[in-house]
Amino acid sequence: MELKKQFAKLLLQWNNNHNNRHMPWKGEKNPYLIWLSEIILQQTRVEQGLPYFLSFKQKYPNVKHLAEAAEDEVMKLWQGLGYYSRARNLHETAKNVHINLNGEFPGFFEELIKLKGVGDYTASAIASFAFGEKKAVVDGNVIRVLARVFGIDTAFDTTEGKKRFAALAQELIDDDEPGTYNQAIMDFGAVLCMPQNPLCDTCPFQKKCVAYQQNRIDDLPARKKKIKIQERYFNYLIIKNNSEIFISKRTGNDIWKNLYELPMFETAKLLRKNIKESIAEYLGTTDFDIASYCEGSVQLLTHRKIHPQFIEIEVKGFKKLQLAGAQRIKLSSLNSFAFPKTVLSFLKLKNLV
Ligand code: SF4
Structure with a gap:
């Protein structure tokens, strides 16, 4: 039959x-x-x-x-x-x-x-x-x-x-x-x-x-297309004191829409040189010091590879700092926000969540 x-x-x-x-x-x-x-x-x-x-x-x-x-x-x-x-x-x-x-x-x-x-x-x-x-x-x-x-x-x-x-x-x-x-x-x-x-x-x-x-x-089964992977470089800033930290919500039409993250600026390549200048341009001030720096683990999405790096900075006049698109929250409330894996792993590593 x-x-x-x-x-x-x-x-x-x-x-x-x-x-x-x-x-x-x-x-x-x-x-x-x-x-x-x-x-x-x-x-x-x-x-x-x-x-x-x-x-x-x-x-x-x-x-x-x-x-x-x-x-x-x-x-x-x-x-x-x-x-x-x-x-x-x-x-x-x-x-x-x-x-x-x-x-x-x-x-x-x-x-x-x-x-x-x-x-x-x-x-x-x-x-x-x-x-x-x-x-x-x-x-x-x-x-x-x-x-x-x-x-x-x-x-x-x-x-x-x-x-x-x-x-x-x-x-x-x-x-x-x-x-x-x-x-x-x-x-x-x-x-x-x-x-x-x-x-x-x-x-x-x-x-x-x-x-x-x-x-x-x-x-079998046969596939035609090869998935093209886009490389992206995210520079996250940890701006905090003992009780507060800045976070921002991703609202654009992009990956992780409506999730939260640390204040971030994207660059075309991994930022190795002139880090301070790039951060100053993003923050609109030079009144800060870089306290620590680390590369996060690469996160592979379907069409993208995310290369994160995390830069902890100490801003003078933290209490008065205003950051467009970001919000200041209590460190103790970090756990109630949803973060993408890349950011969450870093926050866990630092015992912040
Ligand atoms: S259907 Fe799948 S498991 Fe069954 S013989 Fe064919 S290839 Fe093997």
């Missing part, structure tokens, strides 16, 4: 007999909790996202609680998870659902996808898990499984590839149990057909898997 016709059956059999991947949101029917888990898991490993899901679920057990929370509080709870636009969209969508949709998530794909931060994948997941709609999810795991089993070498990061994988996924999805099928194929990709060293010897598709039969496992 043609593999396409057998695919869902074999996958569901594997799911019933061998899949023991446990996750607290598995089998969940509450669309709020499904949505929450899916947003948290976008571009995030399960082990990393799990404690965040549990914290959010505990603190905001329903969409009303999340909608009524302060944005700074939501960002603080998200701290360390990265891709912070997800947290902003999460909060905005919670408010939208609470205020405009009477606290109810829409019951089908076409409406779910209109919510901010909800793309094809998340809308399909909520629609199938919560409402039993026959909408196939397509994530990295699904693409890998389909590319290998069916020998698809169209690059998945092209318009043609996206269409092709979406169409095939939709063709294969089980009629009766779309939610279980969707979860099963993602689990299959995560625990059996992994990117490296897939467990082909225990795979129910082995005899028909094109990648296995043609020895092309490492070549």
